[in-house]
Structures are given as structure tokens and as C-alpha cells.
Amino acid sequence: MTSREVLCKIKELEKIEPNDAWVKSTRSFVVEYAKIGETKEKQVFKSYLSQETISGKLASFVSSFRIRTLAPAVSFAAIIMLMGNFVMVKAENSLPGEKLYTVKILSEKIQLAMTFSDDRRVAMKFDLAEKRLNELTSITETSTGANQGGAANPAVGTAAESFKEQLNSALAEMDSAAKTNTDSKKTMALAKIADTKTSDYAKKMENALGKNASSATKGQISDVASKIEAANISALTALAKAGQDSQDSKDVAVKVEEKIKTTEEKADLIQEKVLTVLVNKEENELAIKLLDQARGILAEAKKLIATDPAKALEKITVSNEMTKVAEKMIEAGSAVVATPSPTPDIAASPTPTVSVSPEVSPDPSPKATDGAATPKPTLSPAVSSNSTPAPSASPKTTPVPTAPIL
Amino acid sequence: MSISLNTDKNTENTEKKEIEIRVTAMNITSEVYGRLYDLHVKPIYRFVYFKVNSREEAEDLTSETFLKAWDYISKSNKANQIRNLRAFFYQVASNLVVDFYRKKSLFPVPMGSLETDIEPLDDKETCIEKMEKEVEISEVRKALKNIPENYGDIVIWYYLEDLKISEIAQIIEKTEGAVRVLIHRALKSLKRELEKIDKEKKLLIHNRENSEINASV
Numbered sequence: 001m002t003s004r005e006v007l008c009k010i011k012e013l014e015k016i017e018p019n020d021a022w023v024k025s026t027r028s029f030v031v032e033y034a035k036i037g038e039t040k041e042k043q044v045f046k047s048y049l050s051q052e053t054i055s056g057k058l059a060s061f062v063s064s065f066r067i068r069t070l071a072p073a074v075s076f077a078a079i080i081m082l083m084g085n086f087v088m089v090k091a092e093n094s095l096p097g098e099k100l101y102t103v104k105i106l107s108e109k110i111q112l113a114m115t116f117s118d119d120r121r122v123a124m125k126f127d128l129a130e131k132r133l134n135e136l137t138s139i140t141e142t143s144t145g146a147n148q149g150g151a152a153n154p155a156v157g158t159a160a161e162s163f164k165e166q167l168n169s170a171l172a173e174m175d176s177a178a179k180t181n182t183d184s185k186k187t188m189a190l191a192k193i194a195d196t197k198t199s200d201y202a203k204k205m206e207n208a209l210g211k212n213a214s215s216a217t218k219g220q221i222s223d224v225a226s227k228i229e230a231a232n233i234s235a236l237t238a239l240a241k242a243g244q245d246s247q248d249s250k251d252v253a254v255k256v257e258e259k260i261k262t263t264e265e266k267a268d269l270i271q272e273k274v275l276t277v278l279v280n281k282e283e284n285e286l287a288i289k290l291l292d293q294a295r296g297i298l299a300e301a302k303k304l305i306a307t308d309p310a311k312a313l314e315k316i317t318v319s320n321e322m323t324k325v326a327e328k329m330i331e332a333g334s335a336v337v338a339t340p341s342p343t344p345d346i347a348a349s350p351t352p353t354v355s356v357s358p359e360v361s362p363d364p365s366p367k368a369t370d371g372a373a374t375p376k377p378t379l380s381p382a383v384s385s386n387s388t389p390a391p392s393a394s395p396k397t398t399p400v401p402t403a404p405i406l
Numbered sequence: 407m408s409i410s411l412n413t414d415k416n417t418e419n420t421e422k423k424e425i426e427i428r429v430t431a432m433n434i435t436s437e438v439y440g441r442l443y444d445l446h447v448k449p450i451y452r453f454v455y456f457k458v459n460s461r462e463e464a465e466d467l468t469s470e471t472f473l474k475a476w477d478y479i480s481k482s483n484k485a486n487q488i489r490n491l492r493a494f495f496y497q498v499a500s501n502l503v504v505d506f507y508r509k510k511s512l513f514p515v516p517m518g519s520l521e522t523d524i525e526p527l528d529d530k531e532t533c534i535e536k537m538e539k540e541v542e543i544s545e546v547r548k549a550l551k552n553i554p555e556n557y558g559d560i561v562i563w564y565y566l567e568d569l570k571i572s573e574i575a576q577i578i579e580k581t582e583g584a585v586r587v588l589i590h591r592a593l594k595s596l597k598r599e600l601e602k603i604d605k606e607k608k609l610l611i612h613n614r615e616n617s618e619i620n621a622s623v
Contacts, residue, residue, distance in 0.1 A: 003597065007565055026447070
């Protein structure tokens with residue numbers, strides 16, 4: 001055999017090739033692995049925190065232990081990572097009730113548990129709240145068609161609840177961060193995040209309310225909307241308190257002014273509705289009186305923008321509540337169907353404890369005293385007890401719905 | 407980080423491209439590493455495959471090679487001392503195979519028969535052609551297994567994968583002169599082995615023919 005023949009035979013070996021599918025999948029696996037290990041920090045903690053994805057965190061955790069027998073660790077990490085990436089993508093879009101939803105929630109929890117810095121935790125919680133809100137709006141959009149009849153979709157309720165919970169948690173985190181840290185810049189940054197986020201939520205909510213026609217669902221989510229508003233006011237208050245220099249105060253002042261404006265516009269809108277919907281003279285007068293009071297308080301708030309923005313925000317909250325009461329009256333008045341709809345709590349801002357002044361509701365019907373926190377579904381029984389065979393636009397006596405202060 | 411990718415077509419042998427990569431091991435991004443993977447996965451797989459018994463094992467060890475190489479490159483302080491990445495991958499792979507066998511010797515596993523080496527690439531291939539190819543390849547594989555392992559490595563690196571003498575020197579940590587000597591000896595050794603196999607084959611055929619003749623009598 002000549003050397004040349006030998007060489008030819010050797011070259012034959014070139015035909016041996018790995019399986020194409022394996023090459024591709026291993027490639028993505030290797031690149032993912034490389035992406036995780038891309039940080040140069042040697043410290044375990046730092047590489048920990050720089051990973052945003054669950055699989056990233058797990059894998060960097062595993063790879064940070066220089067285990068001698070790499071194979072089991074690698075395959076474990078491999079399974080987690082591959083599974084992780086595939087499942088995570090699918091789970092991202094799942095809604096409550098779907099199978100992958102629990103995976104999504106679980107991964108969020110893990111991610112949260114592995115985040116140690118305050119700012120990130122606050123930001124993360126607000127992001128999670130946004131996710132809950134997106135889920136809620138998805139559900140309401142799909143339930144629009146199904147529930148024109150008016151029955152409430154329970155899924156909407158639970159989604160709304162989880163959003164509120166998450167929002168509260170985010171606000172709480174922000175507060176505790178404010179307490180523990182001395183850097184006011186940081187506190188301000190967090191408050192700004194809270195403000196932007198809550199404004200976003202408000203817009204989303206508006207869209208959702210606009211799209212959805214079912215009154216029952218509207219009831220559920222308008223409650224969410226008021227919670228968002230309250231959260232936004234908290235954020236602004238925190239911002240007002242944390243602001244140091246004149247530029248900050250200016251920014252805050254601008255925002256507060258905007259808020260007053262929108263609240264006024266809302267009051268005007270409600271007033272229009274009152275005039276068209278509430279036929280009963282008593283109710284009409286009552287509602288208008290409420291709105292006037294609300295506007296008066298807003299005027300006071302205006303004066304305080306520059307000097308004491310926090311107080312101005314408080315006043316805005318009060319005025320919001322009055323407007324809400326008027327709104328409820330309209331809803332009660334325009335309710336034609338006798339089926340009781342769940343009355344949501346009137347969410348109030350957690351900071352100020354201001355009571356609705358007695359002059360506001362001078363009417364003989366029973367009303368709860370300040371401080372009573374139990375929500376009474378006063379609307380529905382009133383409607384059903386007063387309903388005549390012929391559907392009337394406004395029942396004779398409408399008790400003023402209580403405004404529980406939370 | 408500097409990367410220059412020169413692709414020269416090696417017109418002499420096959421259409422195999424000769425690729426030279428000058429990459430400083432520091433600052434390799436995951437993207438670049440992906441391309442490195444693309445360039446080296448097949449040769450490394452082949453190299454490992456000749457040393458182990460099954461495709462699965464070859465796949466596992468190959469992927470492990472790339473992961474381990476990455477670990478070293480991205481984390482170790484000595485990463486910038488790597489002169490040649492291609493050689494480096496072979497080093498890692500080689501060490502992993504050694505470890506693999508060391509572990510295996512603790513739990514001896516009966517050696518299975520050699521699997522089909524070739525994936526059905528071409529539909530046009532007839533069964534016979536495929537078998538012929540397989541036979542040839544299995545002959546070479548057998549020969550490779552029968553010569554000393556380091557000779558086999560050298561043959562593969564130098565003649566199959568077209569590594570440079572300097573690269574081989576890096577892998578086995580010897581001088582270039584020593585490498586040249588090894589190449590010469592390795593080829594000779596393989597040649598002898600292949601001749602031996604050839605002879606055996608011819609003897610086998612001859613015997614069979616004889617027995618057929620005897621049987622028909």
C-alpha cells in the first residue's frame with residue numbers, strides 16, 4: 001500500500017459527521033451557556049444579580065461551583081436552561097386559569113426572591129403589577145363579547161384582586177425602601193418609577209374601560225382604576241416629600257397641577273351625566289352639590305401646589321371621593337336591570353384619613369358613620385326593593401352609598 | 407478584541423476551507439463563540455468519535471468540550487495565554503476523553519459493536535455504495551484503534567483535519583521537531599496496520615472461495 005493510498009483512506013474519514021439536529025441544538029445550548037457566563041465578575045453575587053432570566057440565574061449559580069465532574073452539573077444546568085427557555089417563552093403569555101400560568105407565577109416568585117437590591121425589587125414589583133394588569137385587560141377584552149348580559153366574569157374579579165395585591169406590595173416595598181435608605185435621590189428615583197408606572201396603568205385601564213361594554217365588568221375594573229389613581233397620588237406624595245431642589249419641586253408642581261386638571265375634567269363629565277341621567281330632582285341636586293364641593297376642594301388644592309404639594313394631593317384625594325359618590329349615584333340611577341351587581345369598595349388613598357363632611361349628604365336614608373369600614377352593597381338592595389314592574393329610571397329613595405375609609 | 411477571518415479555499419485536496427482565526431481569548435462574546443462553535447464542532451466531534459464507542463458519547467463529550475472551553479476562556483486568568491484556539495479545543499477534548507475513560511475503567515462496560523458510522527447523506531447512494539463506504543471507513547477506524555493512541559491522534563490532526571505543526575505542538579506540548587518525527591512514525595504505523603487488515607481480508611475471501619468450491623464438490 002502506498003502512502004498516497006493511506007492518505008486517501010484517511011481522508012475518507014471526513015465523511016463522518018455529527019447529526020445535524022444535534023449540532024443545531026447543541027449550538028444554541030452552548031451559546032446560551034456562553035451568554036450567561038459573559039460577565040467578567042468573579043464574585044458569585046455580582047454574576048448572580050446581573051442575570052435577568054430565571055434560567056440565567058440558575059445556570060450561573062450552577063456554573064459558579066467549579067465542580068470537578070462537570071458532566072452531571074452541566075447536564076442538570078442544561079436541562080434547566082433548555083427547559084427553562086422553552087417553557088418560559090410559552091408561559092410568558094399565559095393567563096390565569098391556563099396550565100402554564102402557575103409556572104409563570106412560580107418563576108416570578110423565584111426571580112423576586114433572588115433579587116436583593118431595593119431599587120430592583122421595587123422596579124420588579126411594579127413590573128409584575130403591570131403584568132397582572134395586562135392579564136386583567138386581556139381577560140376583560142375577551143369577556144366583553146361573552147358577558148353583554150351583565151353577569152360578572154369571576155376571572156375578572158380574581159385578576160383584579162391579584163393586580164391590586166401586587167400594586168399594594170409594590171407600594172409597600174417602596175415605602176420600606178424609603179424608610180431604610182438615607183439617600184433621598186434613590187427615594188426620589190423610586191417614587192418616579194412608581195409615578196410613571198401608575199400613570200401607565202391608568203392609561204391602560206382607560207383603554208380597557210372604553211372597550212368593555214358589560215356594566216358588571218365595568219364595575220369590577222373601575223374599582224381597579226380608582227386604586228391605581230390612589231397609588232399614583234401616593235407616588236406623587238412620596239415624590240413631593242423626597243424632592244430636594246427647586247427643579248424637583250417644579251416637576252412635582254407640574255404633575256400636581258395636571259392631576260387637578262384631570263380631576264376637574266372628570267367632575268365636569270360626571271356633572272353632565274348627572275343632568276341627563278338623574279331625573280329625580282332630589283338626587284339631581286344632591287349630586288350637583290357633591291360635585292360643587294369637589295370642585296371647591298380642588299380650587300383649594302390649586303392654591304397649595306407651590307407651597308405644600310403633599311397637602312394639595314390630599315385634597316385631590318378627597319375631591320376624587322366626592323366625585324366617585326356622584327358617579328355611583330348615576331350608576332344606581334341608570335341601573336335598569338334588577339340583578340344585583342357586586343359593589344366594589346371605594347378605594348381611598350392610604351395616607352390621608354379625611355372623612356366625608358356631613359353637609360355632603362343631607363338625606364334621611366341611613367348612612368354609615370365615618371370610620372365604618374364594612375362595605376355595604378347598598379345599591380343593589382335599594383334597586384330591587386324599589387323596583388316597580390315597569391322599569392323606572394330612578395327609584396324613589398336612594399340611600400347614599402357609604403364611603404368606607406380604608 | 408480583534409478578529410480577522412481569512413477564508414482561503416484549499417484547491418489542492420477537497421473543498422475544505424482553511425480558516426485562520428486570530429482571536430484574543432479575552433473578550434470573546436457569546437456571538438463570536440457561536441461562530442467558533444460552528445467552525446470547530448464537526449472536527450472535534452470526529453476526533454472524539456474515533457476515540458469513543460458510540461455517537462451519544464461523542465456528542466456528549468463534544469458539547470462538554472465547548473462548555474468547558476468557554477469556562478476557561480471567560481473565567482480563567484490565564485485565558486490570554488492561549489495561543490491557538492483550534493488547538494485549545496482539541497486539548498480540552500483530548501483531556502475530556504482521557505477523563506472519560508478513567509471514569510469508565512471504574513465501571514467497565516462491555517464494548518458494543520461499532521455502529522453505523524455514516525448518516526444517510528445522499529438519497530442517490532445505493533445500499534451497496536453505502537456499505538462499501540462503511541466497510542472502508544470501518545477498516546480505517548479499526549486500524550486507528552490498533553495503533554498507539556497518540557499516533558492515531560497525530561494522523562487525524564495532521565492528515566485529516568489539516569492542523570499545523572505548531573498547533574499540534576501546542577496540543578501535545580512538545581516541540582515542533584518532535585511533532586514532525588511523530589507524524590512520520592504515525593503514518594508508517596498506520597500504513598502497516600492497514601496493510602495487515604488488507605491481507606486478512608484477502609485471506610478471508612480466499613478461504614471462503616475455497617470452502618465454497620469444496621462444498622460444491
